[in-house]
Amino acid sequence: MHRAAHLRRPLIAAASAAVLAGAGLALAPAGSAAAPAHRAAPSGHRAAPAGHRAAPAGQHDVIANLFGWNWTSVASECTTVLGPAGYGAVQVSPPEESFDDSAAGHPWWDVYQPVSYRLDSRFGTEAQLRAMVSACHGAGVKVYADAVINHMTGQGSATGYAGTATTDKYTYPGLYQNGDFHHYPGDCSNSDDTIHQGDYTSNAYNVHNCELLGLSDLRTESDTVRATIAGYLNSLIADGVDGFRVDAAKHIPEADLAAIESRLNGAPYIYQEISYGAGEAVQPSDYYGSGDVLDFQTGVYLKQKFQGSISDLQTFGATWGGMNPSDKAVSFVANHDTERNGSTLSWKDGATDDLATLFLLGWDYGTPQVYSSFAWQNSDDAPPDNADGTVTATDCSSSAWYCMDRRTSVTGMVGFHNAVKGAAVTHWQAPSGDVIGFGRGSAGFMALNNSGSAATETFSTGLADGTYCNVVDDCATKATVSGGSATLTVPAKGAVAFDTAGPAATRR
Known part of the structure; x- marks a missing residue:
C-alpha cells in the first residue's frame, strides 16, 4: 500500500505542524543577550532508575551522530576517525527491521516504522552490527542506538527489509496484537485516534496515548508490552550496544519509560527525544528521572545568533528559555529532523554551520553531538542506496555525503573539548x-x-x-x-x- 502523506516520520517528533513552520520553539528576542528564563524543573522529580547512568563517563563524551550510515561504514569511521580524534561515542540509526517503502523510493523515514525487532535492517545484518560494535569498542568509542519504541508502522499492510510481512498496523505476528496498542475511545479521546495540534498545549494524556501521525501507538503501560520492548533493547545490549537515544519519548509517559529501563541489563546511557514548546503539556523536565534529554533549543538559538550577532552568546546555556540543565542536556547544532524543517542550521548553511559546531565544542554546555549524514535536496530523500533500499558505503569524498565529524577543525575541537572539560x-x-x-x-x-x-x-x-x-x-x-x-x-x-x-x- 502506498503511504499517505500524513504518515511521514515527523520532522520533530512532538511538535506537529506548528513546529514545521518554526512555531512552538522558543526564540530569543533579536539582539538580546539572554533569552526568557528557563522554566524550573519540578521539585522532587524522581531519581533515575537503578542501573541508569546519568551521563557519559570520562573526559571523552562527544557523540558523533552518523545518521543514515551503514554498519560497515560506522565501523570504519570509529577505527580511523572517531577513536583517534577522541570522540566518546557514536549514535547509529535505528537497527530494527523496518517498513520497506519501495513504492516511495525508500525514504529516510521508513526506518522509523518498525515491523519487527529483528536486527536485520537497511543498514546491515545483525552480524555486521556486532562487528561494528566490536570495532568501535576497540577504538575506545561507545555505541548508542536510536530506539524506536513508541510505535510500530502506520501502514495497512507492510513488508520489512528482512521480509517480515504484516496485514494491518495493529498485528505483528509473534510480537504484538491489537490489544497491545492504544485506541479510541478507551485510550485516546480523538475519534481519528491521532494527536491533534491543540493536545500539545492542553492534553498530555492524548500526547501520550493517541497516535503520532497515524503510527500505531504501543500500550507502554502494559506489562507485556514493556517486557517485549525491554527484550528488544536487551538484545542490543547483548550485542554490545552501550546506550539508547529514545525516539519520540515525548509520546511515552515517563513512568512507562522508567519501568522499561528497570528491566534493562547493565547500565545503558539513556537520552530522550523530547522537544520543548512554550506552554506545552509535556516538557523535557518531566523526563529527567528516566535519562538525559536532547536539547532542541541549543540548535534553535545557535541558528538565530550565528545568523545575527554571536556577541549575544555570553550567557548561552540553561538560563535561556527552554534549555535544560547542562548535566541533563545532549546538545546539538542540527539533526535529521531539524535540518529538514529549518529550525536549525544545516549543511546547506556551509561555513556558518561549521562555525556553530566549533562553538558548541568549545563552550561549556551539555554533552555535545556532532552531526554527519547525507546530502539531500527533497526532505524525503533516501541516503545513497542500492535498488533494494540497503544503504551503500559512506564516501566522504563524494558530494552525496557530508562528514562534519572528520573535518580537521572539528576533530581538533573535540580534542579541545576533552582538554578543557570541567573548566568554567x-x-x-x-x-x-x-x-x-x-x-x-x-x-x-x-x-x-x-x-x-x-x-x-x-x-x-x-x-x-x-x-x-x-x-x-x-x-x-x-x-x-x-x-x-x-x-x-x-x-x-x-x-x-x-x-x-x-x-x-x-x-x-
Whole structure:
C-alpha cells in the first residue's frame, strides 16, 4: 500500500505542524543577550532508575551522530576517525527491521516504522552490527542506538527489509496484537485516534496515548508490552550496544519509560527525544528521572545568533528559555529532523554551520553531538542506496555525503573539548557583534569570527605565557601568549583555539 502523506516520520517528533513552520520553539528576542528564563524543573522529580547512568563517563563524551550510515561504514569511521580524534561515542540509526517503502523510493523515514525487532535492517545484518560494535569498542568509542519504541508502522499492510510481512498496523505476528496498542475511545479521546495540534498545549494524556501521525501507538503501560520492548533493547545490549537515544519519548509517559529501563541489563546511557514548546503539556523536565534529554533549543538559538550577532552568546546555556540543565542536556547544532524543517542550521548553511559546531565544542554546555549524514535536496530523500533500499558505503569524498565529524577543525575541537572539560567559561570578550573570545579557566582559550573577512584582535586569555598550537588548523598556526594576552588573526568564518594539553597528536 502506498503511504499517505500524513504518515511521514515527523520532522520533530512532538511538535506537529506548528513546529514545521518554526512555531512552538522558543526564540530569543533579536539582539538580546539572554533569552526568557528557563522554566524550573519540578521539585522532587524522581531519581533515575537503578542501573541508569546519568551521563557519559570520562573526559571523552562527544557523540558523533552518523545518521543514515551503514554498519560497515560506522565501523570504519570509529577505527580511523572517531577513536583517534577522541570522540566518546557514536549514535547509529535505528537497527530494527523496518517498513520497506519501495513504492516511495525508500525514504529516510521508513526506518522509523518498525515491523519487527529483528536486527536485520537497511543498514546491515545483525552480524555486521556486532562487528561494528566490536570495532568501535576497540577504538575506545561507545555505541548508542536510536530506539524506536513508541510505535510500530502506520501502514495497512507492510513488508520489512528482512521480509517480515504484516496485514494491518495493529498485528505483528509473534510480537504484538491489537490489544497491545492504544485506541479510541478507551485510550485516546480523538475519534481519528491521532494527536491533534491543540493536545500539545492542553492534553498530555492524548500526547501520550493517541497516535503520532497515524503510527500505531504501543500500550507502554502494559506489562507485556514493556517486557517485549525491554527484550528488544536487551538484545542490543547483548550485542554490545552501550546506550539508547529514545525516539519520540515525548509520546511515552515517563513512568512507562522508567519501568522499561528497570528491566534493562547493565547500565545503558539513556537520552530522550523530547522537544520543548512554550506552554506545552509535556516538557523535557518531566523526563529527567528516566535519562538525559536532547536539547532542541541549543540548535534553535545557535541558528538565530550565528545568523545575527554571536556577541549575544555570553550567557548561552540553561538560563535561556527552554534549555535544560547542562548535566541533563545532549546538545546539538542540527539533526535529521531539524535540518529538514529549518529550525536549525544545516549543511546547506556551509561555513556558518561549521562555525556553530566549533562553538558548541568549545563552550561549556551539555554533552555535545556532532552531526554527519547525507546530502539531500527533497526532505524525503533516501541516503545513497542500492535498488533494494540497503544503504551503500559512506564516501566522504563524494558530494552525496557530508562528514562534519572528520573535518580537521572539528576533530581538533573535540580534542579541545576533552582538554578543557570541567573548566568554567571565563574571560568573555566581544570586540564586535561578529567576533568573540572566551577562556575555559586556565585550560584553554577560543576566538571565533562570524564575519566575511579576517579579524585581528588582542584578547586576554587567562593562560600562562607561551606558544600554543591552534587546534582548529592542526597546528598549522600558533598563538603566542605574553602577559596573559594574545593577538590573534581569526580567519573569516573561522576560529582559533588552543589549550594547555599540547599538540593534538600527543593528547588523545
